[in-house]
Amino acid sequence: MTSPLSPSASSSFPPSLTSSDPRAAARRALRTGRVLTSIGLLGVFAAYVRAIAFTAVEGTQGPAQKIMYVHVPSAWCAFLAFGIVGICSGLYLWLGDRRLDTFSEASAEVGVVLTALVLMTGPIWGKPIWGTWWQWEPRLTSTLFLFFLFVGYLTLRRAMFDPAERARYSAVVGILGAMLVPFIHLSVYMFRTIHPRPVVLNPEGPTMPGSFVATLLFSLAAFTLLYLGLVTTRYGLGRLRELREARHVSAA
Amino acid sequence: MFLLREPPDNGSYMLAAYTIVAVVLVAYSLTLMVRARNEEQREQ
Numbered sequence: 404m405t406s407p408l409s410p411s412a413s414s415s416f417p418p419s420l421t422s423s424d425p426r427a428a429a430r431r432a433l434r435t436g437r438v439l440t441s442i443g444l445l446g447v448f449a450a451y452v453r454a455i456a457f458t459a460v461e462g463t464q465g466p467a468q469k470i471m472y473v474h475v476p477s478a479w480c481a482f483l484a485f486g487i488v489g490i491c492s493g494l495y496l497w498l499g500d501r502r503l504d505t506f507s508e509a510s511a512e513v514g515v516v517l518t519a520l521v522l523m524t525g526p527i528w529g530k531p532i533w534g535t536w537w538q539w540e541p542r543l544t545s546t547l548f549l550f551f552l553f554v555g556y557l558t559l560r561r562a563m564f565d566p567a568e569r570a571r572y573s574a575v576v577g578i579l580g581a582m583l584v585p586f587i588h589l590s591v592y593m594f595r596t597i598h599p600r601p602v603v604l605n606p607e608g609p610t611m612p613g614s615f616v617a618t619l620l621f622s623l624a625a626f627t628l629l630y631l632g633l634v635t636t637r638y639g640l641g642r643l644r645e646l647r648e649a650r651h652v653s654a655a
Numbered sequence: 656m657f658l659l660r661e662p663p664d665n666g667s668y669m670l671a672a673y674t675i676v677a678v679v680l681v682a683y684s685l686t687l688m689v690r691a692r693n694e695e696q697r698e699q
Binding site: 426430433436437440444447451455460461462463464465466467469470473474477516519520523524527528530531629632633636637639640643644647 | 660662663664665666668669671672673675676677679680681683684687688690691694695697698
């Protein structure tokens with residue numbers, strides 16, 4: 404297998420693929436992605452109905468507390484997306500399989516969209532509860548940096564034309580970006596911050612009523628399914644584009 | 656004796672957040688599907 408660090412990597416692009424027909428595999432990914440995305444969107448709609456109509460209003464915060472049912476799942480899926488970017492990037496540097504790089508790009512793009520949602524819904528929740536749209540405190544600021552970092556990652560990819568070089572540099576940025584994720588998760592323990600600590604994933608167990616936790620878990624499942632659908636569709640799209648470009652290069 | 660208090664009336668914030676999330680997710684999903692269809696057509 405050609406190492407992505409070797410000088411010959413760019414000339415051997417794309418590396419040998421294990422699938423017998425890579426185009427058929429990409430089209431299969433697109434079909435699977437469309438189905439998962441449709442189911443995921445229906446799931447998110449069902450989560451909306453459950454949160455708005457069938458979950459009690461919290462007494463202190465009022466209806467604004469229900470923003471949690473979209474804010475927390477968006478954040479969870481964004482962190483999952485960037486974690487997968489880090490893992491796939493590391494595996495790409497090790498194995499040199501081009502599909503890992505394509506999957507990293509797909510996951511980063513979906514992660515950026517989800518982080519944008521986190522950064523929009525957070526202040527809308529914060530204004531009625533904290534009395535301010537934004538605070539330059541560790542959790543919020545580091546999430547904003549994570550967003551900028553992965554926007555930079557996607558920009559870097561579009562600025563480089565040599566596929567092997569692009570994949571190699573992107574993998575390094577992807578790994579560094581993913582390393583921010585556990586730091587952001589732990590920032591509420593490490594620093595004084597107005598952002599609340601995790602309400603489900605904390606050592607003492609969930610600190611909310613059972614019906615709130617059930618709605619949150621339902622929404623988490625729906626958003627995760629939607630993430631899987633979006634990332635699979637984006638991966639299939641990326642693969643088809645790469646294979647078309649590789650055909651043009653070999654024909655020229 | 657319990658003191659009952661009405662929750663604050665801030666449902667508009669919830670509606671704004673839910674609307675933004677729905678619009679962004681549906682728009683991005685549709686964009687991806689259209690891009691995928693265009694790429695498939697270009698292939699053929």
